[in-house]
Amino acid sequence: MPKLTFLFACLLLTVSCAKGTDANLVELVKEIRPAVATVITYDEDKKLSGQGSAFFINKEGHLITNYHLLKGAYSAEVKNFDDKKYPVKFVLAENEGLTL
Numbered sequence: 001m002p003k004l005t006f007l008f009a010c011l012l013l014t015v016s017c018a019k020g021t022d023a024n025l026v027e028l029v030k031e032i033r034p035a036v037a038t039v040i041t042y043d044e045d046k047k048l049s050g051q052g053s054a055f056f057i058n059k060e061g062h063l064i065t066n067y068h069l070l071k072g073a074y075s076a077e078v079k080n081f082d083d084k085k086y087p088v089k090f091v092l093a094e095n096e097g098l099t100l
Contacts, residue, residue: 039070
C-alpha cells in the first residue's frame with residue numbers, strides 16, 4: 001500500500017505542476033482518483049500472494065500494472081477507489097521488460 005500512496009502522490013504532483021499553480025488540489029484528486037486501482041493476486045489455494053498498484057487506461061476497464069505482480073499468480077482481482085472488487089478476466093498484453 002505505501003507504493004500505491006507514493007504513486008498517487010507522484011501522479012498528483014505531476015498533474016498539478018502541469019496544470020499550474022492555480023489547480024485546486026481537491027478537484028484534482030476527485031478527477032484522478034477513479035483511475036487508480038489495486039491489483040490483488042492469489043495462489044492456487046486462493047490465499048493472498050501479492051498486491052500492487054495499477055491504473056485504468058480506458059472506460060472498458062483495461063488497466064496497466066507491473067509484470068512481476070501477475071507473474072505466477074493463479075488468479076487476480078482489481079479493487080477500485082470505492083472498494084468494489086472485480087475479477088481479472090484475461091491479460092491483454094505483457095512485457096517482462098527490465099526488473100530492478
